[in-house]
Amino acid sequence: MEILMAFVIGILFxxxxxxxxxxxLLRIIVGTGLLSHGAHLLILTxxxxxxxxxxxxxxxxxxxxxxxxxALILTAIVISFGVTAFFLVLAYRAYQELGTDNVEEMKGTExxx
Amino acid sequence: MTNLIILPIFIPLLTGxxxxxxxxxIAVQRIxxxxxxxxxxxxxxxxxxxxxQDGIQSxxxxxxxxxxxxxxxxxxxxxxxxxxxxIMALACLLYSFKSIGNERENYYYYPVFSFLLVGVNGAFxxxxxxxxxxxxxxxxxxxxxxxxxxxxKIQLRESIKYLLVNVISSALFVIAVALLYSVAGTLNMAHIxxxxxxxxxxxxxxxxxxxxxxxxxxxxxxxxIFPLFFWMPGSYYAPPAPVLALFGALLTKVGVYSITRTFTxxxxxxxxxxxxxxxxxxxxxxxxxxxxxxxWDVKKIxxxxxxxxxxxxLYGVSVMxxxxxKGAVYYLIHDMIIKAALFLLVGNIIAITGSANLKKFxxxxxxxxxxxxxxxxxxxxxxxxxxxxxxxxxxxIIQGGFEGNSFFGAAIVLMSSLLVLFSVMKIFxxxxxGKNLTFEGEEKAPVKWLLISPIILVAISALYGLxxxxxxxxxxxxxxTLLDPQIYIDAVLKE
Numbered sequence: 267m268e269i270l271m272a273f274v275i276g277i278l279f280x281x282x283x284x285x286x287x288x289x290x291l292l293r294i295i296v297g298t299g300l301l302s303h304g305a306h307l308l309i310l311t312x313x314x315x316x317x318x319x320x321x322x323x324x325x326x327x328x329x330x331x332x333x334x335x336x337a338l339i340l341t342a343i344v345i346s347f348g349v350t351a352f353f354l355v356l357a358y359r360a361y362q363e364l365g366t367d368n369v370e371e372m373k374g375t376e377x378x379x
Numbered sequence: 380m381t382n383l384i385i386l387p388i389f390i391p392l393l394t395g396x397x398x399x400x401x402x403x404x405i406a407v408q409r410i411x412x413x414x415x416x417x418x419x420x421x422x423x424x425x426x427x428x429x430x431x432q433d434g435i436q437s438x439x440x441x442x443x444x445x446x447x448x449x450x451x452x453x454x455x456x457x458x459x460x461x462x463x464x465x466i467m468a469l470a471c472l473l474y475s476f477k478s479i480g481n482e483r484e485n486y487y488y489y490p491v492f493s494f495l496l497v498g499v500n501g502a503f504x505x506x507x508x509x510x511x512x513x514x515x516x517x518x519x520x521x522x523x524x525x526x527x528x529x530x531x532k533i534q535l536r537e538s539i540k541y542l543l544v545n546v547i548s549s550a551l552f553v554i555a556v557a558l559l560y561s562v563a564g565t566l567n568m569a570h571i572x573x574x575x576x577x578x579x580x581x582x583x584x585x586x587x588x589x590x591x592x593x594x595x596x597x598x599x600x601x602x603x604i605f606p607l608f609f610w611m612p613g614s615y616y617a618p619p620a621p622v623l624a625l626f627g628a629l630l631t632k633v634g635v636y637s638i639t640r641t642f643t644x645x646x647x648x649x650x651x652x653x654x655x656x657x658x659x660x661x662x663x664x665x666x667x668x669x670x671x672x673x674x675w676d677v678k679k680i681x682x683x684x685x686x687x688x689x690x691x692x693l694y695g696v697s698v699m700x701x702x703x704x705k706g707a708v709y710y711l712i713h714d715m716i717i718k719a720a721l722f723l724l725v726g727n728i729i730a731i732t733g734s735a736n737l738k739k740f741x742x743x744x745x746x747x748x749x750x751x752x753x754x755x756x757x758x759x760x761x762x763x764x765x766x767x768x769x770x771x772x773x774x775x776i777i778q779g780g781f782e783g784n785s786f787f788g789a790a791i792v793l794m795s796s797l798l799v800l801f802s803v804m805k806i807f808x809x810x811x812x813g814k815n816l817t818f819e820g821e822e823k824a825p826v827k828w829l830l831i832s833p834i835i836l837v838a839i840s841a842l843y844g845l846x847x848x849x850x851x852x853x854x855x856x857x858x859x860t861l862l863d864p865q866i867y868i869d870a871v872l873k874e
């Protein structure tokens with residue numbers, strides 16, 4: 267199971283890298299989204315995918331799944347939500363102000379703009 | 380008082396929350412921000428004193444025992460860095476009053492400033508690797524806002540690049556933590572160190588080196604070391620002077636601190652990563668001085684000097700003997716102070732001349748002698764001229780390099796001083812000497828006020844150099860912990 271997940275995560279990272287190397291800003295943001303999905307799945311996988319009950323004490327099970335990676339993911343998800351929301355608004359403002367979403371055109375050396 | 384060491388995180392957090400509510404009252408915001416940073420300064424001095432007396436302070440949050448809960452740890456290194464951060468914050472805050480402008484102050488400048496300090500102080504004090512990630516994000520999120528606040532074209536453009544680089548490095552950080560968790564099975568830094576040294580007893584497993592290199596990439600992206608510094612010259616060019624001073628003094632140094640902490644605590648068995656670190660540090664010094672002497676733009680020159688300093692500090696860490704570690708700690712604190720001073724002085728020059736281009740102004744010293752001589756002393760301190768603060772750190776790093784038989788690296792550090800001196804003297808000679816020009820809008824620049832914080836910082840830097848005998852015991856205590864991780868582990872896990 268872990269091997270399958272490793273392949274899936276690898277494909278996510280691959281697509282994310284490809285998208286982040288493109289010229290359009292929106293594709294880059296989609297790429298960052300895929301990258302954080304990959305990272306979150308990796309935490310889950312690295313914590314181990316053994317069979318066990320959901321980590322709720324009310325389940326009265328013999329084995330529980332590891333609760334720590336789930337807490338880590340939850341934290342990482344909200345952080346990447348916050349950053350992505352900021353990034354999207356920044357891209358919108360940059361489009362309004364600079365008139366382009368092509369990263370190649372976002373150069374410039376004007377010293378004291 | 381057991382909760383003392385959480386106060387440098389708690390005070391700015393509370394201040395930030397209060398300042399959000401007061402966002403229309405700029406005068407009140409300024410007073411509250413100054414009081415809070417003075418408070419943080421006092422508390423961090425008390426912490427230094429306490430660590431010096433009683434050894435490393437650790438605090439288990441909510442009384443969960445060490446490996447299971449989150450632990451805050453304050454050893455001498457982090458206590459001194461927190462204290463330096465508070466001094467920096469106070470200086471940049473005083474500078475902001477007359478330079479940042481009402482439109483930025485109206486849009487939550489001071490609250491975001493406080494949250495940046497929460498992130499930086501938290502990153503210095505945490506004892507948990509995932510908590511370090513969270514504090515990094517607090518710091519980075521505030522830095523995104525400070526970078527883009529004002530919304531000029533250059534700020535928008537450079538914020539996109541800065542944000543993208545940091546999103547990628549944060550994802551890599553999460554990946555590195557996930558791999559480390561699968562190997563060590565714990566997140567507490569002392570406990571990780573114990574587990575890694577337990578498995579390296581049976582021959583060093585390759586995966587630990589892989590994780591070490593991943594951490595080097597992650598923190599190297601934050602700290603701007605050789606192949607990963609590419610984002611910095613552009614991004615640091617965009618924000619206004621006090622924000623730039625805060626970034627230049629604090630943000631890269633958090634990356635440097637994290638490399639120092641993780642490498643001396645987790646990966647100290649692994650010769651390979653230290654060799655890699657040493658090579659990258661030397662290359663950073665070389666690239667940094669090339670950039671510093673290439674440009675005719677005052678901001679760019681100082682920005683490339685950050686890369687040189689990061690290289691010198693990490694070279695000291697990579698040699699890993701008592702003299703070089705002492706030198707690295709000493710130089711780290713010196714560099715935070717002097718880089719903030721230089722950026723504030725550069726901001727002052729730009730406020731007068733309206734330009735950062737060295738070819739467009741000259742002769743400033745005839746009308747602004749205070750500015751000129753402060754800049755001169757700061758330049759000498761940066762290069763490491765004996766009575767000033769840059770000297771002792773570099774001396775110890777070079778001594779460590781020679782003791783560790785790393786002659787090439789030590790020679791590079793030595794020669795870099797010459798070119799660093801050349802790059803800042805180029806500003807002094809071309810900008811301050813020569814024909815006396817006048818500039819548009821010069822009278823409006825609040826030069827006297829803007830000079831206060833750089834003078835304070837340069838004075839601190841001079842005292843730090845003159846009284847290095849008095850400070851060395853503290854530095855020694857900090858380097859003892861770095862050289863012997865067992866002190867740290869015992870203090871946290873209390874076995």
